[in-house]
Amino acid sequence: MNAVQSMNPLVQARDVHKSFDELEVLKGIDLDIMPGEVVVILGPSGSGKSTLLRCINHLEAINKGFIAVDGQQIGYRLRNGQLEKLSANGIARQRRNIGMVFQQFNLYPHMTVLQNIIEAPVGIHGESRQEATQNALKLLERVGLSEKAASYPRQLSGGQQQRVAIARALAIKPKLMLFDEPTSALDPELVGEVLATMRDLAKQGLTMIVVTHEIGFAREAADRVVFMDGGKIVEMGAPEDVIGNPQHPRTKAFLSRFL
């Protein structure tokens, strides 16, 4: 499947800087992600990994540098050779092929599971309700929650909610999926079901960027592991290298806590 797609990077980040007031959270990130690649970003809290993820779909605007997804510079457009900030609705259009899964699930609590999933396909991508519903039921089957279509989010466990959130993100047929600590808000016994679903997606060639603390998932599912610390990428490479044989002292110190 990878061979069919273009060999241009799907995500390009160059010298990305991001500050919140005085605090510089990202201090020059360079990262290319190829189509079909599964990249897991590891790092201690406050290392800037979630911020980087949120910059990729412009939930946070970067202060310096360049981020492009699928050849489009996110949040900006070129007009008469000048870079111009896009309007909110212009940015919304650019985000339509990027799926996102949040730490707190963020399902729409006033909608049933099925309504949650078809909201974007019907409302934004112009699919017919029937087509979207059929697709949604297939996705629910894939995440193992077929019988929950008519339930409200509050009636589901955390793990079930997160699987619905994954189905919802898949329903827009994304080119890129962003996972922002998808298992951090879950009880330990519910983490497994969500990771299993994500492992499944990784095998099917979806381009995924996953911010997580699950070292096991990184080892098994990632094509590449990125280790961040203090707003910089400290180490990057195949999981067996970065996790199995870390070079940088910060990576070693971080990973030693999980052994």
Add this chain to the structure above:
Amino acid sequence: MSGLHLTSASPAGDAPFRDVATAHAPFRLGRLILWVAIVLVAVDFAWIVAHNENFGWPVVAAYFFNPTVISGLYVSLGLTVVAMALGTVLGLGLAIARMSKDRLATSFAALFIWFFRGTPLLVQLIFWYNLSTLFPQLSIAIPFGPTLASWDTNSVITPMTAAIVGLALNEAAYMAEIIRGGLLSVDRGQTETAEAFGMTRARALWRIIIPQAMRSIVPPTGNQLISMIKATSLVSVIAMADLLYSVQSIYNRTFEIIPMLLVAVIWYLLITSILNVGQSYIEAYYGRSDRRTGTAEKPVLAGAAVQEASH
């Protein structure tokens, strides 16, 4: 399942097993005496009211469906509905303007709310009614430029339009704050999710934020609606024939002041009672996602799931 729990739940070897299912509430004499005393006082009060001739109950009955009273009632209800609808729509616009990042919009909304909340409604109504003394002509014109259209103020501002404009603008100021409070009560993550999925601002507001905000908007709006029904009685000062004005016009003739006011009071109470019932239905509708029993699950399982999901 329960048998298993019962045996294992008993602490080691002391208290004998007594199932709480067999427990009963103790009889409380004090409560009974209190009940009897309060019922007695209430019945006595009702008897006094019913037998006091000054209340003029036969007069109340005779005028209750009087055509003048009924047409006044229609005016009050019509004013309430129109002013409330306009006020809510305008209030929504003001709330969104006030929450926007645009300085012009925020300042305008803040100024509007400051003015209309800061002056008495009665004064505002009289002002609108007497607008012609301030501006004899109303015109649509380019600022400092030519006039495009012009009307005589007295022909535009009738008691009816003065009442609608006065009530609606005042209501808009209050509704703006209620709606803003509701919008603020929705989790930030919801806006963010809608954004991440590429929804436009308007769509996110309409599909995601407002339906969730309704839960905290409805109760104070119910309050406002009830206040509004009563506030319509203020328009009697600008010669608008609402419910209060109608009963006044009758007792000015018959001098049956108390009975006629009772007619109005009972009508106001009836309307507000109906509104209360309506409000509880609306609240149930917007709270439907909160019900614990799932459509596809047994109640016990759903209850457990809710607990899990809530931390």
